[in-house]
Amino acid sequence: MRAAIITIGNEILKGKTINSNAAEIGRLLYFSGYEVWRGLMVPDREEDIGQAFREMCSKSDVVVSTGGLGPTFDDITVESFAAEFGFQLVLNKEAYEDIKNRSTAKGLPMTKEREKMAYVPKGAEIIRNTVGTAPGIYMNIGGCKVFILPGVPSEMRAMLDFVGRKIRLENSFYKEESIIVTGIYEATIAPYISDLMKKYGDEVYIKTHPSVSPLSGESHLEIEISAHSDKPEKAEEIISRLKEEIMRISESIHKLK
Amino acid sequence: MRAAIITIGNEILKGKTINSNAAEIGRLLYFSGYEVWRGLMVPDREEDIGQAFREMCSKSDVVVSTGGLGPTFDDITVESFAAEFGFQLVLNKEAYEDIKNRSTAKGLPMTKEREKMAYVPKGAEIIRNTVGTAPGIYMNIGGCKVFILPGVPSEMRAMLDFVGRKIRLENSFYKEESIIVTGIYEATIAPYISDLMKKYGDEVYIKTHPSVSPLSGESHLEIEISAHSDKPEKAEEIISRLKEEIMRISESIHKLK
Numbered sequence: 001m002r003a004a005i006i007t008i009g010n011e012i013l014k015g016k017t018i019n020s021n022a023a024e025i026g027r028l029l030y031f032s033g034y035e036v037w038r039g040l041m042v043p044d045r046e047e048d049i050g051q052a053f054r055e056m057c058s059k060s061d062v063v064v065s066t067g068g069l070g071p072t073f074d075d076i077t078v079e080s081f082a083a084e085f086g087f088q089l090v091l092n093k094e095a096y097e098d099i100k101n102r103s104t105a106k107g108l109p110m111t112k113e114r115e116k117m118a119y120v121p122k123g124a125e126i127i128r129n130t131v132g133t134a135p136g137i138y139m140n141i142g143g144c145k146v147f148i149l150p151g152v153p154s155e156m157r158a159m160l161d162f163v164g165r166k167i168r169l170e171n172s173f174y175k176e177e178s179i180i181v182t183g184i185y186e187a188t189i190a191p192y193i194s195d196l197m198k199k200y201g202d203e204v205y206i207k208t209h210p211s212v213s214p215l216s217g218e219s220h221l222e223i224e225i226s227a228h229s230d231k232p233e234k235a236e237e238i239i240s241r242l243k244e245e246i247m248r249i250s251e252s253i254h255k256l257k
Numbered sequence: 258m259r260a261a262i263i264t265i266g267n268e269i270l271k272g273k274t275i276n277s278n279a280a281e282i283g284r285l286l287y288f289s290g291y292e293v294w295r296g297l298m299v300p301d302r303e304e305d306i307g308q309a310f311r312e313m314c315s316k317s318d319v320v321v322s323t324g325g326l327g328p329t330f331d332d333i334t335v336e337s338f339a340a341e342f343g344f345q346l347v348l349n350k351e352a353y354e355d356i357k358n359r360s361t362a363k364g365l366p367m368t369k370e371r372e373k374m375a376y377v378p379k380g381a382e383i384i385r386n387t388v389g390t391a392p393g394i395y396m397n398i399g400g401c402k403v404f405i406l407p408g409v410p411s412e413m414r415a416m417l418d419f420v421g422r423k424i425r426l427e428n429s430f431y432k433e434e435s436i437i438v439t440g441i442y443e444a445t446i447a448p449y450i451s452d453l454m455k456k457y458g459d460e461v462y463i464k465t466h467p468s469v470s471p472l473s474g475e476s477h478l479e480i481e482i483s484a485h486s487d488k489p490e491k492a493e494e495i496i497s498r499l500k501e502e503i504m505r506i507s508e509s510i511h512k513l514k
Contacts, residue, residue, distance in 0.1 A: 015283030026272030041296030
């Protein structure tokens, strides 16, 4: 099952904001058994946003976007999405009440800009915002589950439970584990890892991440093992077998020195 | 002038690594006078990497990628890029010597995996790696300047000076500044900002970023003003004029309360 992530906002492309939302969503998607095949970062421009949804929806089972749901002139995610697919925008009463109550509690009037956040594509389900104001949106487009979430990390995060429930799979599980070894270079262990990957095939993935300890200056190599399987116990078993094989390889590399 | 950023690696899509490289590159590109119109995050898969370069190069003046230059089986950025455009890979002597010297200094042999990093597309210029092993690559493809950089942030960062020199423009400057106001909601100031944007046209962009102080719990609104212009003093002048207008608007909103 394939998933894609869309991050909307000039501040991301300018590097003013680091794209931590995509990482949080990526983890949820992987641990739910999906492979994330693409992440897109697009500016606050209608045609770019529309095109991103069109392209990602046509090739994915799940698409999650963040950003562009607020009250300002350049928060245009919902309008751009609706325009691209020809959906009418309708006032959602529940969203309207939520926004009105939140504004009233702060002593603020219901302006045109606040009302805008209550308009959603016809047929969409709203995801209530328990942290901020703008609701999220869920819609199924021809089998692709689309989630449109706010860009403020705390608001986005509060909606991930909803996403997790909607995308749950019955027969796809993902597990990962890391081993950290010292005194072994990435290039030295590379051919062994390559052989292991060939032996186990598509269900496993092994990736090495070299790093240097900021305190001791010592080199570490993290060996990350991940497995997809139709049963959680099967994925775990594959990982523990691989861990043993890698430990054995590491020991023989050390002995060779 | 349009620029695009490509981030390569499963660890990015899985959310194991937060994409801070794209943010650093985005800042360099913006401050060099370019508009970043797209960021792509792609897995370690040849067809995805090739497609990303093809699409971004066809629509951009500058493309910068990070990731996939190391010695392991899934470091396939250079091969995928070369295959997509039909470039032959040739051994670069300077790169080979650098890699060999670095390996020898560590008492390591020159393996097939290490040698691989010295192969670059025919006609490409290498960017020496002063921090790690794998060299970066620079190539001009039909007017699009392509930079292929390592994924390790410290190695990538050390190559940004090279990128900055190659992409320097004579007549495009970018400036930005932020004002932080308290006690004003994003939705309240939104219509005024919208009017200002219309008045100034394409050369300026104003974006508001609401946040809550983690210490005092007080709400802040950051108003970010940016301007592109053909002369640096012109961009600065536009920004200082806008700052005055926004300060005046903020004061009148406070007085209305």
